[in-house]
Amino acid sequence: MNFNIPAKVQFIIDTFYNNGFEAFLVGGCIRDYLLNKTPKDYDIATSATPDQTISLFEKTIPTGLQHGTVTVVIENENFEVTTYRTESEYIDNRHPEKVEFVKNIKEDLSRRDFTINAFAYNDKKGLLDFFEGKSDLKNKIIRAVGNSDIRFNEDALRMLRAIRFSSQLDFDIDKDTLSNIEKNNLLINNISFERIRDEISKILLSNNPRKGLLLLKNTGLLTNIIPEFKDTFGFDQKNPHHFEDVFEHSLSVLEKTPSILTVRLAALLHDIGKPSCFNLDEKGIGHFYGHNIKSEEISRKILNRLRFDNKTIKETLKLIREHMNVLDNPNNSNIKRLITRVGLDSIENLYSLQEADILSLKDPSVATHKIVKMREVTNNILISKEPLSLKDLAITGDDLINELGLSKGKIIGDVLKKLFNIILDYPDLNNKADLLKEAKKIVESYQN
Template structure:
């Protein structure tokens, strides 16, 4: 079995081999090469010690020398080359207390997380598979190397990684490995929010994201990520417009969402406030008045806890808040206020969430009103019709020259002029706006 490597990678491997060191590409790059997936980077492992690696190459960076990693720079590209190692105890369930270098490839591979990531290759020896990783690749199975309880105790993030790989590769998780996640879920509390967030993002961006969220819920990992979502599991909506409980509806919306992180975060969180807003009327029909507002409030707490950046948080909160907005057959003025409130940069994401939400209600859902709204908005934008004060052909300075006092009064006048222009776009000329303002102050 032959794996094609780049000239740079071959050069690094050959240089190490010619100097009597073992060297292999290892881990994800081998796995993805065998699966014919696009490669992101090349990881190289070697029997050479860090100082020996540094001596062999013209340009190196001691990026993780404590853990045996040296970055070799070839043709302005960076390649991580790591010495075979044995990890010591993991007292914090995150990092080894010590790293011991070894000359044994088997000892190095035996500490890795999953069999499909414990594959090594070079052109001389071919594929090295000491833990039946090829068999698991063929069977589309994620299985821990050795005892899964030990692997997860060493680094609790591996539990999330198992689910992430299963989602990305469309694999299943081997029974003992899956049960070990359920037994060790509480260890995830020792992992940083940033590391958890990065794995969650990859799960959300996988082909069928609901698989990952359902596995997180089944194994109780969700308790340490978004425990609020557990409130929706099995929650009967008691409403004829819904054929699913709240959690299953959220999962359907998630799977119907486009491959955009803000949209998928919005899909995951858009109805998270429903259980907290549930009421039943005299006919026994369930309602969730104001659930979009409560969902946005809860979303802000969740996203900040997971250390998302401010721009992402802002966008998600807007589309969650506005996902119930409906402006069918409304006047352009109302639609313009909607555009101003949402922000042009958030409109497409909002419409995509609304379409996914519609598809998640029932089969053959009619989301044509959303498409019409999207088209009406496009016409307004294409025509350049104003919907914000900044688009007016008049400024505060112009009003001051008319005698308007600087301060709040200018804002009031500009807002009044915008109301008129939103109704009649043809009024948006400096001359006409000045005339309206003059008449107002006569």
């Protein structure tokens, strides 16, 4: 078995062998090769100590010497090289207190998380598979190396990684491994929110996000990470348009959205406020007035807790807030107002979320045509290049000051905003002469 190893990686491995050391490609890159995928990165394990590694290469970065890791830089490209090691005494369910360098590649591989990540390969010794990872790849199984209970107590993040790999590869999780995730789900509370966020994001962006979220729910991990979901489980919407509980509906929406993080976060969270907004009318039909605002409020707390960046939070909340604005009679005026609220860069993301929401109803035909029409009107607006923001006004604050004698201050911004609202309905007025006339009327209304 031969893999097409990049020349720079082969150079690193050959350098070790030429100086009396072993070196192997290890981990996920071998898994990717076996799955006929191109690896995204290449990790190398070696029998050389960090100091020996540093001495062999012209440029290195001491990335994590205490854990045996050195970054070797070849023509401005970084490659992580780690000394064979064993780990013990995990005091915080994440980081080993004790790292010991060893000379045996099998000992190093035995500390890996899952069998499908515990491979080693070089062109001299071929593929090393001490833990039947190749068989698990063939059978599409995620299985811990050795005792899964011990593996998860060593590093609780591995529980999320198991579910992430299951979602990305569409593999099943071995029964014993899955059982021990459920048994140890409380340990996830010892992991940093940043690490959890990264794994959740990868699950959401996978080809099987519904599978991943159901695994998170069924193992108890989800309610440890996002306890706000608990009220959505099994919540009967008692509404003729819905046939799933709130959580299952959210997963249906999620799996129909494009693989864009903000859209998938919004899909997952868009109805999380429904249980607290629920009321029954006299006919016994459930309604959720204002649930988009409540969902936005709850989601803000969740996204901040998980340490998402401000841009992602702002974009996601905007989509959640606006997801109910599916217009019955879209026209240039109301679509332009929607675009100004959401932003031109985000409007298609909103339509994708709304479309997925509609397609997850009991009868999607009641509203799918509305999204078609909204996209059509939006396209016509873009083709005609109608003004969509204050900067598109044919008049500036300086014009108001110079032509109307206004003083700098709040009034300038107020007048410009009112002018912009006028041209959303009457785009033909977007010329300096007409806008100055309208501005005079606005100023006079302030004075009266």
